[in-house]
Amino acid sequence: MSPEPLLEVRGLVKRFGGFRALDGVSFHLASGEVLGLVGPNGSGKTTCINVISGLYAPDGGAVVFEGRSIGGTRSHLLARGGINRTFQSPKPFLSLSVRENVEIAATYGNTGEPVDLPTLLASLELDRHAEHPAGDLNSAQQKTLDLARALATRPRLLLVDELAAGLNPAELGRMADRLRGLADDGMALLVVEHLMGFIDKVTDRVIVMNAGREIFEGTLGEATRDPTVVQVFLGGHVPA
Amino acid sequence: MRRTVGRRGTGDLLIALVVTAIMAALPFGYSNELLLFNFVTFLALSQGLNVLYGFTGYLPFGYVGFFGAGAYGFALTVMHLNWPPLAAMAAAGVAALILAAILTPLLRLSGAYFAIASLAAAQSVYEIVANPALEDVTKGPYGVSLSGVFAPMFSYQVGVAVLLFSLVVVVWLRNSRFGLALQAIREDTVSAAMAGVSVVRGRTIAWLLSALIAGLVGGVYAWHISVFYPDTAFNIQFSIFATVFVLFGGATTLIGPILGVVILYGVYNTIGITVPQYFQLIYGVLIVALVLFLPNGLVSLATRRGIRVP
Numbered sequence: 001m002s003p004e005p006l007l008e009v010r011g012l013v014k015r016f017g018g019f020r021a022l023d024g025v026s027f028h029l030a031s032g033e034v035l036g037l038v039g040p041n042g043s044g045k046t047t048c049i050n051v052i053s054g055l056y057a058p059d060g061g062a063v064v065f066e067g068r069s070i071g072g073t074r075s076h077l078l079a080r081g082g083i084n085r086t087f088q089s090p091k092p093f094l095s096l097s098v099r100e101n102v103e104i105a106a107t108y109g110n111t112g113e114p115v116d117l118p119t120l121l122a123s124l125e126l127d128r129h130a131e132h133p134a135g136d137l138n139s140a141q142q143k144t145l146d147l148a149r150a151l152a153t154r155p156r157l158l159l160v161d162e163l164a165a166g167l168n169p170a171e172l173g174r175m176a177d178r179l180r181g182l183a184d185d186g187m188a189l190l191v192v193e194h195l196m197g198f199i200d201k202v203t204d205r206v207i208v209m210n211a212g213r214e215i216f217e218g219t220l221g222e223a224t225r226d227p228t229v230v231q232v233f234l235g236g237h238v239p240a
Numbered sequence: 241m242r243r244t245v246g247r248r249g250t251g252d253l254l255i256a257l258v259v260t261a262i263m264a265a266l267p268f269g270y271s272n273e274l275l276l277f278n279f280v281t282f283l284a285l286s287q288g289l290n291v292l293y294g295f296t297g298y299l300p301f302g303y304v305g306f307f308g309a310g311a312y313g314f315a316l317t318v319m320h321l322n323w324p325p326l327a328a329m330a331a332a333g334v335a336a337l338i339l340a341a342i343l344t345p346l347l348r349l350s351g352a353y354f355a356i357a358s359l360a361a362a363q364s365v366y367e368i369v370a371n372p373a374l375e376d377v378t379k380g381p382y383g384v385s386l387s388g389v390f391a392p393m394f395s396y397q398v399g400v401a402v403l404l405f406s407l408v409v410v411v412w413l414r415n416s417r418f419g420l421a422l423q424a425i426r427e428d429t430v431s432a433a434m435a436g437v438s439v440v441r442g443r444t445i446a447w448l449l450s451a452l453i454a455g456l457v458g459g460v461y462a463w464h465i466s467v468f469y470p471d472t473a474f475n476i477q478f479s480i481f482a483t484v485f486v487l488f489g490g491a492t493t494l495i496g497p498i499l500g501v502v503i504l505y506g507v508y509n510t511i512g513i514t515v516p517q518y519f520q521l522i523y524g525v526l527i528v529a530l531v532l533f534l535p536n537g538l539v540s541l542a543t544r545r546g547i548r549v550p
Contacts, residue, residue, distance in 0.1 A: 053434065054433075055430065074433065074438075075430070075433035075434055076432075076433045076434075076435075076436050076437055076438050076439065079433065079434050079435065079436040080436045084434055085434060087430075087431070091428045091430060091431040092427075092428075092431065093423065093424045093427035093428060093431065093432075094427055095423070095427060096420070096423060096424065096427065100420055101424075103417075103420070104417070104420055104421055104424050104432075104435045104436075104437065105434075105435035105436060107417050107420075107421075107436075108417075108421060108435055108436035108437045108438075109434070109435050109436025109437075110436070146431075149431070149434070149435055150434065152435075153435070153436055
């Protein structure tokens with residue numbers, strides 16, 4: 001029997017003018033599970049994360065978190081309520097120190113047990129830079145800081161948007177281990193990523209999206225053998 | 241960590257008290273009390289603008305609107321209700337707060353759009369106050385006279401108290417988690433929201449605080465000069481000077497706007513009087529040089545070397 005879903009997305013629709021960025025996407029995610037969201041550029045992966053994290057209000061469908069409908073709820077309330085995210089392009093508070101970046105999230109976004117910030121920073125190898133401005137970090141470190149800031153709110157659902165891009169192989173391995181560790185501790189993760197090796201290492205199952213729709217759900221291995229998925233990723237005609 | 245913040249806060253507060261004490265004592269040793277009062281006015285007004293611009297990134301070209309609202313809030317309660325000056329000072333603050341509350345939707349704008357919209361709003365308030373049809377209420381363009389409450393030394397010292405209030409607000413923002421949250425909003429609203437910060441609430445509080453300071457400064461200004469016109473109270477020069485002083489010294493700091501006022505307003509009052517023909521040139525060169533070489537203000541000479549500036 002599958003565990004009770006922490007997040008349930010039902011028939012999600014998001015339009016930008018006449019363009020349907022999300023066209024009836026549905027999936028569910030349980031605590032401790034890692035779901036990958038893959039697909040070509042423009043398929044709606046980041047839009048999906050933006051809607052779940054409150055950046056955009058949905059135009060149709062429902063987002064249900066822990067049994068409550070959260071579609072259109074403002075981001076800061078979602079952050080306090082157990083949902084957080086990282087960004088495709090890192091968005092730290094550049095003029096503030098690394099410590100302050102995380103401290104703000106721990107102060108305002110965490111409604112549970114206090115977070116041990118030095119331990120959190122050390123676990124993400126940011127402790128050496130704690131008093132440096134976030135603007136001094138390189139891009140990979142800024143992405144890690146995005147993750148640290150999200151974790152400082154003690155989320156139960158973490159939305160990870162292309163965190164692996166720009167990391168070297170050693171960093172990729174460590175990041176994958178970290179994300180798996182979070183899932184092992186009970187956190188649910190929705191991971192958007194283009195690096196299939198990373199997705200393979202981190203996720204339990206994947207959803208493949210194209211043109212705002214879900215075209216496949218299963219393991220990554222199964223996805224690579226699915227003719228529709230192959231057509232979307234590689235082009236060409238797939239016999240009926 | 242908390243102890244460091246506490247020490248810094250105490251140090252910042254000490255600076256605020258020293259500046260206030262100096263300004264309170266100066267009239268007893270220097271006779272040009274009007275000039276000193278103008279310094280007090282700009283010191284406080286710059287800190288008020290610093291609250292909004294330095295901590296949230298909103299640059300209100302129409303900041304003078306709150307100043308004018310405060311001046312008329314003071315004047316109207318004295319003229320029509322015969323309120324004593326100190327009670328009228330409260331009315332000055334409330335008038336600016338009401339105007340700020342009405343203009344809160346401006347915070348939906350950003351950058352140049354916000355700057356211009358705030359200027360237009362200030363101009364609108366000026367047009368209402370200066371309307372001859374409202375002569376019975378505001379005295380229209382003919383100005384108000386508050387000679388009955390004229391008390392230069394008392395009003396000066398109240399101005400110093402307003403200055404202390406503005407400095408303490410900045411000290412609090414620089415050393416509190418709320419101030420940190422405001423800076424997060426200034427840096428990136430989306431990230432701030434994902435950190436759990438209520439962007440709308442934070443901005444609104446900063447907006448109201450900033451307006452309150454300008455309103456109080458406007459109120460005490462009206463009290464001190466006692467006779468003034470809408471052109472005086474809504475003079476765009478108040479906005480321009482406060483903005484330039486903050487940018488020149490360095491926003492988000494306590495000391496930056498103080499340096500800006502002391503240096504630039506000092507220069508203004510020195511060369512503007514002694515060699516007025518060169519004044520515009522020297523002032524212009526100073527500002528251009530600053531924008532080119534120190535876009536983050538004088539304090540960046542220290543901050544770029546990793547030195548914390550109060």
